[in-house]
Amino acid sequence: MELLPTLVKITHLPEKELMPVLNLFESIDVPAKTVLLVPGKVCSQVWFVGSGSLRAYYQLEERKRTNPGMSEEKITREVTNWLIPTGGLHTAMRSFSQQVPTFYYVETLEASRLFTLSYPNYRLALRLHPEVVWKIFEYVIVMADLRLHISNLRYPEDRLRVFELTYPGTISQLPVHIQASYLNIDPNTLSRLRAKRQ
Template identity: 45%
Template sequence: MEKFINGLAEFAGIAPENFEAAIPFFTKVNVPAGKLLLSAGDIASNLWFVDVGILRAYYLEQDLTLIKVLEQNAQPAEITTWIIPAFGFLTDISSFLYQKPGHYYIETLEPSTLYQLSYQNYKALSELYPEMGHLTHESTFELMDMRVRMCGLRSAADRLAFFEKQYPGITGRISVNIQASYLNITPSTLSRIRNQRK
């Protein structure tokens, strides 16, 4: 808990000794790999801070080509939008802030230790520490900006290099399929790019 509070205090720009009142607002949860924390269509009632492990958010591709996919009894493609390692946080932000049905699935990619913050506790904590509410928004915008910059790179090899720079050491911890869906390429393209580097 001390490591988490220190990290969260640093995130909020508050001295850790002045942040102890925040502790009761969080619930520590240990979650196995592959656990679905949120499903599309549900209202996000929690925000998760990652102490150990990795979270990802994704949605299912829903376009006209999906009709043919479903006719062949195949699964619709998963499009990964966020990959969040330790000391990051994740929720379906618009669903969480406005308490309306969301669009994302959120799951653990590794056995994870999370600090869960309910919507009610988030509101109360933001009153106690207004910096928390502001920084949650700012950090979300920063993540979105990073994602947009990566997606704007025309070359798949450049997107991969950007991803590896932003998340050093993470590629060996998550599947090639998930990495490829985050980069908006096929797994075979990802393997080809990596083979060309050798």
């Protein structure tokens, strides 16, 4: 997807209203597994995904007992909190809007073409084209609401169903452990749920 169709899809605004903001974006091609943001850094960009996909995740340290009565072992696991497919957008909202350090990572899951909006250009767009900026961040709020809906579903089957309806195609082809983390389902359970349908 090119930038203009991506913005039309996200904002539902006519092309003529979006044309003036196009020059505020930079297009970049990024290899798979490129880390775009790390904890402790301030998020300085909004990423629009022209092709490819992103994920946002954090690392969770847990204690695990090896044997009863034995000392605990610390393990670190990754928890995926956002998946962003082609045509979507992402930013670490609190970090970006308040210019404070973030607590999570953002990385490309596959080779991706991204359209980036820097924080200074965001401020310029906010001043010159507030309707466009509001519509962009309205989309972020809608996706956050959907994410909350998925995570609040009690049964794994329901979370999987909504996930597959929300992310048809490429995202659903991602490694099982990433999908399972996003859905808060054990990877074996996720595989079993999918196998039951065949």
